[in-house]
Amino acid sequence: MFERFFNYSNELMCIASLDGYFLQINDAFIDTLGYPKETLLSEPFTSFIHPNDIDKTLDELKNIGKGVDTVNFENRYCDSNGEIKILSWQATFDHESNSIFATARDITKERLAISQYSQLYKAVSDNIIFAKTNVKGVITEVNQKFCDISGYDKNELVGRTHKIVNSGYHSRAFFSQMWETISSGKVWTGLITNRAKNGKYYIVKSIIIPLFNIDNQIESYIALRQDITEQIQYQRANQKNLEILHETGTVAKVGGWELNTQSNEMFCTAETSKIFDLKSAGPISISLNQGLSLFSQSHSKLLHQAIDDTVKTGSPFELEIQTSGEKQPAKWLRLTGKQKEPFVDERIIFGTVQDIHEHKLAQIKHKEERRKSIQNAKFSALGELAASIAHEINNPLGIISGFAEILLYQSPNPDEKLSAIIDSCDRISHIVKNLKRFSSTDTIPCKTRVNLSEVVKDAISLTQPRARKYHAKLTAQIADNISVWGVHIELEQVLINLINNAIDAVETSLTKIITVQLLDKAHSPLVIIEDTGGGIDESFLLRIFDPFVTTKSENKGTGLGLSVVKGILEDHNAHIKVNNMECGARFEVSFPPLLYNQEQGYD
Incomplete structure (x- = not known):
């Protein structure tokens, strides 16, 4: 009977000698430590004890030998996996068999839970305002944080209710609702304004938690609070x-x-x-x-x-x-x-x-007028310079061109070099003429019949050097003898602005192509300018012609160019629209047909 009880008991049971060896152990002992039974019986039991607990275990062994029973003696064993097991022993010495009869409980999990609880309790006590009450709300425990914020000592708080810090700020209904919640077993959270011993008010964020006993009855409440007065x-x-x-x-x-x-x-x-x-x-x-x-x-x-x-x-x-x-x-x-x-x-x-929109517009307008004044001054100087050099260039240019034409006429076999000289002279003459006209300071433009084909060619001639600078290819398809009613220089300004924008657009592109077309659509002239610059962001398309809207950096554009373009074209009863293609942007400028009354000068 004893042997069955010994082997099938859930408690760790063993018989040991005073010289430090196990004489007999049960299955629970083997299962707990994980060693084979032969190993546990063949080696001193101190071999399995934690090194720091060997001395106190040997002292306890001596006391057992003197006839002192062991009650709740704890020491640590190392199991076969190297993990620590904490055992609580009950032991007595049998003089007849000269052996020790002992039982032990594995209390490792209990001690771990107690250790974690102690750490948590310390963390709460050190950092959170803590109080514990019985079911009637009488304070049974507080930490130092509670004392510090309330100004009361522990002796003044324990045995009292929280009425001692009641500020009178909250209504009876407030506290009734709180008690109704916690007494039903639920957690209550909220803000409470309390009054310290010195009369100063403080505000705490509170969590009140009911604690239950084994019978699932509430036996106490704990309150965790955080001071949020300053917040x-x-x-x-x-x-x-x-x-x-x-x-x-x-x-x-x-x-x-x-x-x-x-x-x-x-x-x-x-x-x-x-x-x-x-x-x-x-x-x-x-x-x-x-x-x-x-x-x-x-x-x-x-x-x-x-x-x-x-x-x-x-x-x-x-x-x-x-x-x-x-x-x-x-x-x-x-x-x-x-x-x-x-x-x-x-x-x-x-x-x-x-x-500050109106103020900013006035400021920008002032800067723009000042810029225009400076630009007009430059154009005026350029006009005077162009007028003075036109004579100096055109005279020798006429002589060169004239002799080249005579030689070409007299030569039985025309030389291509002579044709190249004549073409170059014509080109120089055309550039001087455009430069002089573009720098004109005439401030009262008068609308006349304008050869739009010539305007497009002049604009391309003036922007071609800039296109070459950025290694952009500027191609043109221009129908001949297309006329509109307007101001030559203003229309030229429109086209120069659009072409320059296209040049800016392709500046960072791998493919740099700008195409200018002038078509006659049912006697309504149409100018198309396309580029391979990647197109315009969709968010800008609907307002690209608004003042101060620009896709360029602040150092490159003011956002006024296309607004001015649109204004000039509206004054010419022309329309401009823009859309994106697969590889870039496309601007279309459509002009009204030249009417008879305009042809006669009755605009």
């Missing part, structure tokens, strides 16, 4: 600032904005919503990406970089940037931004936004 005070002050900013913005027509750089949530005042023509008539929250999308692509990157610099260095910024113009005409705004102190837990950047 709440900051939020309230921030809300007040936003209200003031909103009132100020309404009067001064200046909007305000605030960005949480951690959540990337952006708050806009009502005036800001109005400036951006957002759907909401009042304050609105949007994401940072949504906010950046309100601006043009290049200015969106500029604003994003400014925000990043403010986050990293704390430096404020002030920018004059342009909206995207997708939902409404593009306009200029002035944006300011800086960090809101303290810039620690919630990293906030705030600032203002002001509509």
Whole structure:
């Protein structure tokens, strides 16, 4: 009977000698340590004990030999996998057999759970306001954090309820709802405003958890709290600032904005919503990406970089940037931004936004007029220079051309070199004539019958050198003797602008081809300019002719060229449109047919 009980017991059972050997062990002992039975019986049991526990185990062995029973003695064994097993022993010495009878329990998991609980308890005690109450709400335990924030000692708190820190801020219904929740076995969370011993109010974020006994009955409650007083005070002050900013913005027509750089949530005042023509008539929250999308692509990157610099260095910024113009005409705004102190837990950047579109337009117009004045002065000087050199060049050029023609006429076998000389003379003469006309400062243009074929040829002649500079191939297909009613120099300006834009477009392309065509479509002249520059971004196509819209960098374009082109063509009752092809952009300029009354000068 004893042997069956010994072998089938779940407890670890063994018989050992005082000289440190196991004499007999049961199956539970073998299963726990994982060694073969022969190994456990053939080696001193100290071979399996953790080195740090051998001395105290030998001391306990001596006490057993003296007749002192062992009760709840703990030591550590190393199993066959090298893992630690903690055993709790009960042992007694039998004088008749001169042997030790012992039982042990594997309490490894229990000790691990207790260790983890102790670590968790210490972490909570050191970092969170902690309190424990009985089911009636009487405080039975608090940590030092509770004492520090409330100003009471532990002796003043234990045995009292939380009424000792009640601020009177919350209603009876508030606490009734809280007790109804926790007494039903559920966890309650919320914000509570308490009052410290010195009368100062503090706000805590609370989690109250019911604890159950073995019978699944609530036996106590624990409350974990976090002090968020400064955070709440900051939020309230921030809300007040936003209200003031909103009132100020309404009067001064200046909007305000605030960005949480951690959540990337952006708050806009009502005036800001109005400036951006957002759907909401009042304050609105949007994401940072949504906010950046309100601006043009290049200015969106500029604003994003400014925000990043403010986050990293704390430096404020002030920018004059342009909206995207997708939902409404593009306009200029002035944006300011800086960090809101303290810039620690919630990293906030705030600032203002002001509509400066009219001011900016006036500023740009002034710069453009000044540029035009300088350009006109240059053209005037160029005109005088062209007029003075025309005589100096044309006279010797006429002599060269005349003698070349005589030689060509007199020669029985015309020399190709003479033809080349005559062609070059004609080309030089044509360039001088175009240069002189293009630099003319006549400010009162008069519409007349204009040979559009000649206008296209002149424009190509003037832009050909620039095309060669960028290694672009400029080809032309020009119908002869097509006329329109207009101003020669203005139409030439239109074509030069469009061709130069095409040259800029192909500058970085592998294939650099620009094609200019002049066609006669049912007596309605049509000019087509195509390039292989990759086309125009779809977001720009619908507003490419608006003022200050440009696909070029700030150093290359003002965004006024195509706007001026459209204005000139409208004055000539002509139409311009643009679309993308497979490899580039295509501009079409269609003119009305030349009418009889225009031919007679009755425009």
